[in-house]
Amino acid sequence: MxxxxxxxxxxxxxxxxxxxxxxxxxxxxxxxxxxxxxxxxxxxxxxxxxxxxxxxTDLHLIDFENKSTESMRRATKRMQMYLGRSGTVLPISFGFTASTRNPADETPKEWTPVRKALGILIDEHPRWHIVSLNLPSSGMQQLQKVGGPLPYLRYLDVITPVAFVPSSESEQDSGLNGFVDAPNLRVLSYESKSGAIPWHARSLARLPLSQLEYIESVSYNDRGLYRDILESAALNIEQIVITSHLNDAIPPDLTSTYNLPHLTYLKLYADEFKWDIATHLKNITLPSLRHLEVRCGIPYPTSQMYRGILRLIVNSHCPQLVHLACSSSTDDPQALIEILDLCHRSLRLLDINFPNDVVNLNILTFGRFRYSYERKEVPGLQTLIFRARRNFSITSTQTEALAQMIRTRFAIYVGNYSIPCGERPALREVIFVWSSGSHIRSDIAPKLSGYSYDHSPQEDQAWRDVDSQIRDEFLANDHPRRAFFSTALMQRFDRLLRELESLDLENIDMGTHKLMAHGFPTFLRLLGEKKAGSIPGDNVWGFRRRARQLLDRWKPFLLYDARRFRWCYYLGGILAFRFGTFWGGRRLSEEKLFQEIASKGCD
Known part of the structure; x- marks a missing residue:
């Protein structure tokens, strides 16, 4: 150059x-x-x-979100310049974003640039190659004008904030009927963000599903899309991702057998499966499967999930399974043992409901053989995820078994060099997903944070038992007007900070793991980042300033303890336990380590 x-x-x-x-x-x-x-x-x-x-041929992103009329005019002019210079034959790729625009709430002058720009792109549809569309409902109506062959189209990603659009047909559809004649379409993603009765899957069934390599659908209701994929004999499909609130369109016969030889990634998530998904899993063959995720928010119909997954693995002869996630309302220790035995060399992530008793926890404990034959230990397991249903609480027996399992898989990795390197446990993190932040603070945090998980004894912990509700009030986004005149509330805020400020971390025997487990570093970080005027009494008591200063004072002590092991608390009921400072093949810097402790960017 x-x-x-x-x-x-x-x-x-x-x-x-x-x-x-x-x-x-x-x-x-x-x-x-x-x-x-x-x-x-x-x-x-x-x-x-x-x-x-x-x-x-690769157009600059066309972003009309919250843009002025003049900005949209300039963006359209730039788009036309690209189209003019790209000729009339070569395929074009672009991203178009205007999902927040609504002609019902805007003047014709404000909406016309959106309609004009999308119309220009639709006129060029025979040249579409890689296309990403984020459209409002009116944009979906305009998209129905696409017709005729799309010989170059390979990638189509459509996001719309509504579930359906008006159609002249007897049933409402997604507006994608114009994409039926796309012989080279290989990747399809469709997401409807809201709406009560999305019928889009009926329209997706008309698309060339048999030629797809990747399909993703996010909607309120699956409406038979998964069934249509299976029945289309999509032998080239490699990844299927279907996320929905309801999944009630079952295959005609749950005992029907299906074989998808190239499928490596299968994710089926629904708040509720209306059909026996476990029985279906017993009758599909996926010899190339590496990622299996079958989860639901209400796991009551999935009591046979472990058996279904076991039969799938046996039928498919796929010992290379790397990621396994499932929901089950009951435990099946024997099935879990057999699954782990079959995948003991490849499994890296296991995501399951928290066991109802200690048997499954004992199964995961490294070096503990509870059965007559020697089972595999799954030494390569790096991530464990436990999920709990609402109002679930672990018992003291479960707490001890869980702590023992974590200790064996972490401590042996560090200290027991008599075990060959390839057979040592490689667990790096355990993630707990509970129903809410207050729930996990009252359940997992106090029960597990008192244990030591390495060879060092657990020192006295700097921690005070404070009301978690006041923390939630502190971080509320919208305080009622009366809160800004409530002296009692401000005094409660001040009392919480004074209790934290009174902790003497300079005492060398004072540990900080409980502070991490209860999410205090995250709490202080979020409090310090609040906007001015958003917290009652902040202008007098200096809550935000004090939170920032306190977190800075804690930082060296938190980093010292985090090198042993650390708790990372995230909003929404997620608590992660992590071990080691080597991640992704490199050592974490102090800044990266502190971001984990304070959960920065991960809330």
Whole structure:
């Protein structure tokens, strides 16, 4: 790129190859900043770039979210410039975002630029290649104008904030009927963010499902999409992701057998399965499967889930399963043992409901053989996720078994060098997903934070038993007006901070693991980041300032303890226990480690 600094009269074809190399990265993504710089070097470079259509086929993101009329006009003009310079033959790729625009709430002057820009793109639909659309309902109506073949279309991602659009047909559809004739479509993603009766899956069934390699659907109701995929004999499908509130369209016969030889990733999530998903799993064959996730918010119909997954693994001969996540209303220790035996070399993540008794916890305990034959230990397991239903609470027996399981899988990894390296447990984190933050603070945090999980004894812990409700009130986004005149509330806020400020962490025998487990670093970080005027009494008591100062004072002591093991508390009822400072093949810096402790960016 010497010519970038001392432009030389190079042949146009040489320049164009240089432009192509500099304006697209290794993944094929376009960098319009480099393209603008290329065009500004001199007249020859500009002429060579403009005349090379391939440089203009990846359009700059067309973002109309919360934009002024003038901004939308400029974006449309830039889009037309790209389209004009890309010619009339080459395939084009683009992203169009306007989901928050609603013609019912806007003047014609405000809505016209959106309709005009989308109309221009629709006129170019025979050239569509990689397309991402985030549209309002009126945009979905306009999308129905797409018709005729789409010979280049390979990737289609559609997001709409409504579940359905009006149609002239007897049933409402998603507006994707125009994409039926897309012979090269391989990746399809459709998400309807809201709505009570989304019928979009009926329309997706008309799309060329048999040729897809990846399909993702996020909706209120599956409406038979999964069944349609199975019945379409989509032998080339590699990934299926279906997330819905309800999944009530069952295959015609639960005992029907299906074989998807190339499927590596299967995720089925519903708040409630209306059909016996476990029986269905017993009758599908997925020899290439590496990621299996079958979860539901209400696991009552899934009492046979472990048996169904076991039969799937046996039928598929897929010992390379890496990720296993499932929901089950009951435990099945024998089935779990057999699943772990079959996948003991490959399994890296296990995501299950928290066991109802200690048997399954004992099964996961490293080095403890509770059965007559020697079972596999799954040494490669790196992540364990336990989920609990509402009002669930662990018992003292479960607490001891859980702590023992964690200790064996972490401590042996560090201290027992008599075990061959390839057979040592590799567990790096245990994640607890409870129904709420207050629930996990009152259940898991006080019961597990008192244990030591390495070879060092657990020192006295700097922790005070405070009312978790006051923490929630402190961090509330919208305080009622009367709260800003409540002296009693402000005094409660002040009392909480004074209790935390009174902790003497400079005492070398005072540990901070309980502070982490109860989420106090996260609490202080969130409190310090609140906007001015958002907390009652902050202008007098200085709550935000005191929170920032206290967290800075705690930081070196938290980092010291976090190198042993750490608790990372996230909002929404998630608590992660992590061990080790090597992640992703490199050692965590102090800043990264502190971000984990304070859960920054992960709430």
């Amino acid at each position: 010497v010519g970038m600094f001392t432009p030389e009269p190079l042949p146009d074809d040489v320049l164009q190859q240089v432009f192509l190399f500099s304006c697209f990265n290794a993944c094929g993504y376009h960098d319009d900043v480099h393209l603008r710089r290329v065009c500004s070097v001199n007249q020859q470079w500009r002429r060579a770039a403009i005349s090379y259509c391939a440089l203009w």
